[in-house]
Amino acid sequence: MIVFLLRRLLGMAVVLLVMSFVVYGLIGLMPGDPIDLMVLSNPGMTAADADRLRALHGLDQPLIARYWRWLIAALNGDFGFSRVYARPVLDIVGPALWQTTKLVALTLAISSILAIALGIRSAIRPGGKFDTLISFVSFAGISIPSFWLALILILAFAVGLGWLPASGMGRPGEGGFWDSARYLILPVATLVIANLGGVTRYARSSMIETLRMDFIRTARAKGAREPRVVLRHAFPNALTSVITVIGVNFGTLFSGALITETMFAQRGLGKTIYDAILGNDFNLALVALLFATFATLIGNLLADIAYAWLDPRISVT
């Protein structure tokens, strides 16, 4: 287990390293650097001033050398300053990561539990009334684009009924828990609805498949009653493959969260990355992207660990 974890963590480090280099390079190749922006916004600055500033910030050096300096600093915990916010990048990325993590974790928990419950119930009588209804609803959920769904939800619950805020995330330190939770409801609902259909259909088919297996017949032949057969025998076996799909979906869910939180004007990683790229906020965009990647990798790792833990046939060594 420890060897497995070490190997996976090493792999993650390599991915992040390559990723940071590629993103650094891409941003470095983009036309215009921060000094050009300063020149634009300050007509009094001469070309000589600009060159002096470039030399000061090391921007006249080759890309590799600049990347190397950035990397050494980053490994020492110094991720640099955000140009737009004029604050350390971590001060901005930290809360944004927390915001996105809340959104993703809530969505994941709610949609997994719902999907598994609905999937099991559908699988008990495939083709029955419940199954037909759920199949239809899942299909609808999969087909509706999430930005459209977000708009509908805003129109219905924020504009129409006025129950929930349309966007934003409340001011920290103000109002109680419920006050800040209210802002999460619509984004989470959007993501859950968008995510639920796929996982439900998967949970259903994996339950149906499991219920056809020989050991289910053995369980019945033992005298186990149906609820026990379904929950104690079929469910744990079906769960392993559902967990895999949830793990595989994690990346999609994460990027979906980035889009959804932008729709709802929540300052999560998605909106941070988006604003940073538009504002040419070099450091911030890079670090936020790296943290988003890191979070996705951690999610996949957790799914793999859960999978190995649930299925005794998988040994992680």
Added chain:
Amino acid sequence: MRSNRLESEPGPSRLASPLALEVDGLSVDFSSHEGNKRVVDGVSYAIARGQTLGVVGESGCGKSMTALALLGLVPKQGCVTGRISVSGQGLSEIAIDEWPEIRGKRIAMVFQEPMTALNPAMRIGDQIAEVLHLHEGLSWKEARERAVEELRLVGIPSPAERANAYPHQLSGGMRQRVVIAMALACRPDVLIADEPTTALDVTIQAQILELMQRLQDEIGMAVQFISHNLAVVSEIADDVIVMYAGQIVERASADELFSNPLHPYTQGLIATLPKIENRQDELPVIPGMVPRLDGTLKGCRFAGRCVKADSECHALIPVLRSISPGHDVACHKVRP
């Protein structure tokens, strides 16, 4: 099972032993848009306590379906008719939600595939304990302790440690022992073994047969031993029924059937027995195909493949009748 002691006993005392299982006119029908298909057709037999009935026939002749009917486990689309009773208690009338009380307690089953018959995500000790917990009202802890005893009974070495193993950590033979332990944990009246050794290699197969015989001597349950392999059945069974296309075509004691097979189908089965014993996974082959079972067929179901078939065979359905004491055959060409 056969033992010298039983065979040397006179007939009447054997007849006097109480019947553990009685099956009377058992049929299983599947109806679909293509019409009705009767896969088990009016099967009747009985097994006394401590006795073993062998059921043989090519694959697809309805052996497993007969067994599943005894446990109320025929797939939903199937319709079961006929009478089944266990130690005198009729099962045909019981409600669906009473079946779980019978299964695993009065009638238990060992399946063909030890590799897939056990829950891969459950420790084997727990799988055995579950039966005891369900039927004997034992607490989980007591049930686990009994499970270890049951593992010891079926000859699993260091049972206390093995109880914590998952099925994939055991060999096929060991798994089949676990399945047997699970089936016998509640000391059922009837054990149905559906091709219990077919998936195992010859050495292991012999060990499992020996184990089943020993356990039958200890527990005294009736055994219905299903196999497509007549050689295996002749080793273990007291009496044998031969099934063809859902019907019983011949019934006799194992010795009689083997030394004096009368039905052309049984003769064919014996003729196609592999000479080398270790090729038991190869199915015996009699040329020709099993007819459709939709009820349109007139005459003998075996007529299309039978060398002795004549116009009578194609026109009239042969019924199972006694040819000599204890030997019944369903064939026009076999007369008392």
